[in-house]
Amino acid sequence: MKTYTNTGSKDTRSGFGAGLTELGKRNENVVALCADLTGSLKMDEFMANHPERFFQVGIAEANMMGIAAGMTIGGKIPFTGTFANFSTGRVYDQIRQSIAYSGKNVKICASHAGVTLGEDGATHQILEDIGLMKMLPGMTVINTCDFNQTKAATLAIAEHNGPVYLRFGRPKVPNFTPENQEFKIGKAVQLTEGTDVTIVATGHLVWEALEASKVLADSGISAEVINIHTIKPLDDKAILESVSKTGCIVTAEEHNYYGGLGESVARVLSQNHPAPQEFVATNDTFGESGTPAQLMDKYGLNSAAIQKAAKTVIARK
Amino acid sequence: MPNIEELQDLTTQVRRDILRMVHKVNSGHPGGSLGCAEFFVCLYNEIMESKNGFNMDGIDEDIFFLSNGHISPVYYSVLARSGYFPVDELNTFRLIDSRLQGHPTTHEGLPGVRIASGSLGQGMSVAIGAAESKKLNKDNHLIYSLHGDGELQEGQNWEAIMYAAGNNIDNLIATVDLNGQQIDGSTDNVLPMGNLKSKFEAFGWTVLEIEEGNDISSILQGMAKAKTLTGQGKPVCVLLKTVMGNGVDFMMHTHAWHGKAPNDEQLEIGLAQNIETIGDY
Structure with missing residues (x-):
């Protein structure tokens, strides 16, 4: 990997x-x-x-x-x-x-x-x-x-x-993508190859998705991590290609699941390739004061939340 | 010297256009449109320096922004009669697939329009942005804008008014159509705005009043004076005192015709008071 x-x-x-x-x-x-x-x-x-x-x-x-x-x-x-x-x-x-x-x-x-x-x-x-x-x-x-x-x-x-x-x-x-990279608007970036579950993440959740994929690998789950930096226009093709292979998907974002990346992905799947999906996102709530790490933990926006969602969605296949 | 009689004839024709446009689709805003007919005719024929054809960037020419977009009938009529698009297109006002939307937009590519307006209170900021752009481009032409008086109740205006004075936007002439009327009644009844001249001056603007905002000579004289006040470190505000519904007796001095179209009979009365001059569309 x-x-x-x-x-x-x-x-x-x-x-x-x-x-x-x-x-x-x-x-x-x-x-x-x-x-x-x-x-x-x-x-x-x-x-x-x-x-x-x-x-x-x-x-x-x-x-x-x-x-x-x-x-x-x-x-x-x-x-x-x-x-x-x-x-x-x-x-x-x-x-x-x-x-x-x-x-x-x-x-x-x-x-x-x-x-x-x-x-x-x-x-x-x-x-x-x-x-x-x-x-x-x-x-x-x-x-x-x-x-x-x-x-x-x-x-x-x-x-x-x-x-x-x-x-x-x-x-x-963490700063982990290449320096002086070419940024293509609307083009997803495949970070890891996997066969059991697709994880598409945006923003701060991308690193968390990579961390999750390492832990999942230890328990024998092969995750394909895709970075969606452009939510609109969405790279439908990259998402569909990956889900055709893995059969399920987790979306991860630091945003309410109403109106977020996850809903955009759900639309693409429901129209083209219906498949189980789990959402890592905030659940129709406002935030609160705290450190970033505390808040990511409390609102379920980290590697642990992604691992859990991956296992849940695989079980639904 | 401008030919006042020709401008008057054009104004009468514009009034006919306004009445016929809103009557045809039984919707639109004749009151404010009629009140500003003289101003638009003067602006596009005498006051602004414009190049032939339309270019969005408006380099090396004066630029106008309509903030109170609901008076689109007068805007469309004067744009068409200034050659921006065919006069016949006025027939399509507010119809499906038209470039002449209920409120002006760039979205359908209508020549002459540089910003969408309709949701009120946004035009002053846009005009300031265009004025800043002209300064960066070392283009000495001016930005003109028009705002309703009721529209000044929107708070964004006062952010913009504060910015313009604080940043010496002295290539902008913002005109307020001071007709004292808005949808629900007189501006004094809906939300009194106090002394607008004092307010603009307190914010650091130079203010010029045109008492007879429906008199072509007064407008030309006032706007010529306004031009001389530009380039002196301060934005310029013109308070243009107009009569809503001007030129159609039963529409004058009332808010009732702010956003209501005349019926067949009322149209005939209005047209009879404004005899065809240079030709209907």
């Missing part, structure tokens, strides 16, 4: 910051907007390098989305930065009308997604954002799993013409 090494834990938001810094040098049309969270979003370096292309809008996210939409008129490629909660639910109608329906080339970059935001608690921990954003026609939805992938995704979305939601997080997590 192919194994992966953590080359040093880093936060995914720093991957975004590194990508944005590189974009600033590469593409003079890239502009960045932030709603009073420049440090948290790791946009400082871009701001320092290109003060004329950095726009501090203050604590006014609705205005930020509108300004970003307007800046595309004249050829700019705006990257907005704030927490996932304030990037989506707070400004849904602005995104819907001024960005998505208007077909504007805005990149909505959202940090601190999910419960791993930690101690700030449920007011800041959005678990509904993937659902909100994937429902918008024409919106591309990406949730990256580590520093290197987030940096690569940040570079890739600048080359894509159309609105994008890029979701990443706050805590330091």
